[in-house]
Amino acid sequence: MIGGGYVGLVSGACLAAFGAEVTVIEQDPARLARLQSGDVPIYEPGLAALLERQRIAGRLSFCGHLAEALPGREAVFIAVGTPARRGSGHADLRYVSQVVEELARCAENLPGGRELLVVMKSTVPVGTGRDVARKLAELRPDLRFTVASNPEFLREGEAINDFMQPDRVVIGLDGQRPGADRARAFLTRLYCSETSSLTPDRLAFMGLESAELTKYAANAFLALKVTFINEMADLCEASGGVIEEVARGMGLDPRIGAAFLQPGPGYGGSCFPKDTRALATTARQKGTPMQLVETTIATNEARKRRLAERILALAATLRPLSSDPDAAERPQNGEVQIAVLGLAFKAGTDDMRDAPALTILPLLLEAGARLHLYDPQAMAQARTQLGQREGLTFAASLEDALAQAELVVVLTEWPLFRALTPQTLARLMPGRLVIDCRNLWPPEEMRAAGFTYHRLGRGLD
Ligand SMILES: NC(=O)c1ccc[n+]([C@@H]2O[C@H](COP(=O)([O-])OP(=O)(O)OC[C@H]3O[C@@H](n4cnc5c(N)ncnc54)[C@H](O)[C@@H]3O)[C@@H](O)[C@H]2O)c1
Numbered sequence: 001m002i003g004g005g006y007v008g009l010v011s012g013a014c015l016a017a018f019g020a021e022v023t024v025i026e027q028d029p030a031r032l033a034r035l036q037s038g039d040v041p042i043y044e045p046g047l048a049a050l051l052e053r054q055r056i057a058g059r060l061s062f063c064g065h066l067a068e069a070l071p072g073r074e075a076v077f078i079a080v081g082t083p084a085r086r087g088s089g090h091a092d093l094r095y096v097s098q099v100v101e102e103l104a105r106c107a108e109n110l111p112g113g114r115e116l117l118v119v120m121k122s123t124v125p126v127g128t129g130r131d132v133a134r135k136l137a138e139l140r141p142d143l144r145f146t147v148a149s150n151p152e153f154l155r156e157g158e159a160i161n162d163f164m165q166p167d168r169v170v171i172g173l174d175g176q177r178p179g180a181d182r183a184r185a186f187l188t189r190l191y192c193s194e195t196s197s198l199t200p201d202r203l204a205f206m207g208l209e210s211a212e213l214t215k216y217a218a219n220a221f222l223a224l225k226v227t228f229i230n231e232m233a234d235l236c237e238a239s240g241g242v243i244e245e246v247a248r249g250m251g252l253d254p255r256i257g258a259a260f261l262q263p264g265p266g267y268g269g270s271c272f273p274k275d276t277r278a279l280a281t282t283a284r285q286k287g288t289p290m291q292l293v294e295t296t297i298a299t300n301e302a303r304k305r306r307l308a309e310r311i312l313a314l315a316a317t318l319r320p321l322s323s324d325p326d327a328a329e330r331p332q333n334g335e336v337q338i339a340v341l342g343l344a345f346k347a348g349t350d351d352m353r354d355a356p357a358l359t360i361l362p363l364l365l366e367a368g369a370r371l372h373l374y375d376p377q378a379m380a381q382a383r384t385q386l387g388q389r390e391g392l393t394f395a396a397s398l399e400d401a402l403a404q405a406e407l408v409v410v411l412t413e414w415p416l417f418r419a420l421t422p423q424t425l426a427r428l429m430p431g432r433l434v435i436d437c438r439n440l441w442p443p444e445e446m447r448a449a450g451f452t453y454h455r456l457g458r459g460l461d
């Protein structure tokens with residue numbers, strides 16, 4: 001398993017639990033050292049225990065060099081990052097290319113005329129599997145290998161369950177290539193082992209290109225669904241509807257489904273933003289632009305900026321912010337103190353990649369607000385991404401974040417926040433103004449506790 005990140009670690013540990021002997025190759029020395037010492041460099045519920053169990057069982061190890069781990073292995077999974085290229089929507093395939101070159105340097109032919117199976121788990125643009133096969137054949141004409149596409153659909157925060165009990169495992173193969181049948185049999189054995197609860201009917205075999213496109217199609221469709229419900233939430237606010245009621249009414253139709261109908265501050269994370277951009281870029285390149293996907297991307301970006309404006313407008317009802325040209329003429333009592341609950345792009349993860357907080361918070365700071373940030377898992381990543389800035393405090397605890405708060409902004413739906421009762425919230429903060437971008441608390445209870453409570457998709461009643 002090449003890459004010891006969110007996908008590589010979870011896939012490696014789960015395939016080991018399915019009975020495979022797995023070595024995770026990680027090139028970052030600091031990350032590798034942590035993994036080898038039994039430490040887990042990312043937050044993912046249940047992962048530390050699973051990695052430990054598989055290590056003790058002798059099925060999982062960590063290594064820095066492919067050449068050391070490869071001899072005797074039947075398959076290589078590529079789970080390296082494919083971020084967006086700087087300044088463009090294209091997927092950056094530099095890590096994938098690097099892996100192909102490493103493979104060409106150190107792969108050996110398997111005994112018995114069998115092909116080495118090269119499985120792409122990373123999310124890569126359509127055509128990449130075929131390019132990888134072409135490149136490897138060019139560099140190593142003697143090597144017998146088959147390339148498969150096996151995109152991963154796990155969600156952060158639910159990753160182990162998603163991997164072990166997936167709705168489907170998509171596997172793309174080039175049926176024309178020698179070894180395609182053997183690859184199909186190998187992957188079926190791997191996923192549907194005695195210790196796995198998966199059965200072969202969960203495996204969706206298809207062509208290489210279809211598998212690569214399926215991954216982007218699924219993410220773009222889900223991003224579109226979230227964006228749709230966010231726009232419906234805005235319309236509810238403007239017209240007297242309640243978004244939870246509308247979402248329930250829609251979701252009861254099995255053709256629509258109830259999942260992914262929670263309004264929020266805009267989708268974020270390591271996948272939806274970059275994958276929608278990559279899909280839109282591919283579609284344009286191929287001469288079949290996807291207007292829906294492009295509009296989804298633009299709508300989601302605009303949402304984060306509009307939310308920042310909304311928060312600032314609320315803050316300005318307390319006191320003018322220093323960026324307000326009239327501020328100098330009005331009595332001042334210091335800058336508005338805002339507690340921000342949640343920084344990660346969603347609950348259950350420490351991942352800050354493309355989190356809405358990264359767009360919203362700098363806009364609040366620019367306007368002169370004082371921010372007290374708290375997230376149960378993402379503080380370290382948030383510090384790295386946001387840096388030290390005037391007006392920004394990384395609070396040591398939820399209580400510290402709330403201690404001076406005149407206004408609370410909820411950005412992430414952590415259970416810790418949901419578990420706060422409105423009475424406790426009222427005790428912990430001096431202010432009585434809340435804007436909740438995850439709709440955590442019952443409006444009646446918030447009102448009863450004395451709050452002016454703004455949430456998404458429901459007018460202030
Ligand atoms: N994060 C998710 O929830 C998720 C879910 C499904 C699919 N994906 C896709 O899976 C891929 C990996 O995502 P991730 O979130 O795990 O990325 P990540 O950045 O967390 O991890 C990638 C790891 O690969 C390592 N690496 C890079 N090149 C290497 C090399 N040549 N040899 C050894 N190690 C190398 C990096 O040091 C890093 O630790 C991406 O294509 C992503 O789009 C991610």
Ligand SMILES: O=c1ccn([C@@H]2O[C@H](COP(=O)(O)OP(=O)(O)O[C@H]3O[C@H](CO)[C@@H](O)[C@H](O)[C@H]3O)[C@@H](O)[C@H]2O)c(=O)[nH]1
Pocket residue numbers: 123152153154155156157219222226259260261262263264265266267268269270271272275345346
């Ligand atoms: O009803 C919803 C559902 C999600 N979101 C937001 O949408 C984003 C993505 O959420 P989620 O899909 O749960 O997170 P990821 O871990 O990024 O998982 C997505 O991206 C992965 C990487 O490609 C895929 O493997 C998964 O199938 C896909 O769900 C987050 O910002 C969520 O807050 C909402 O606002 N409302």
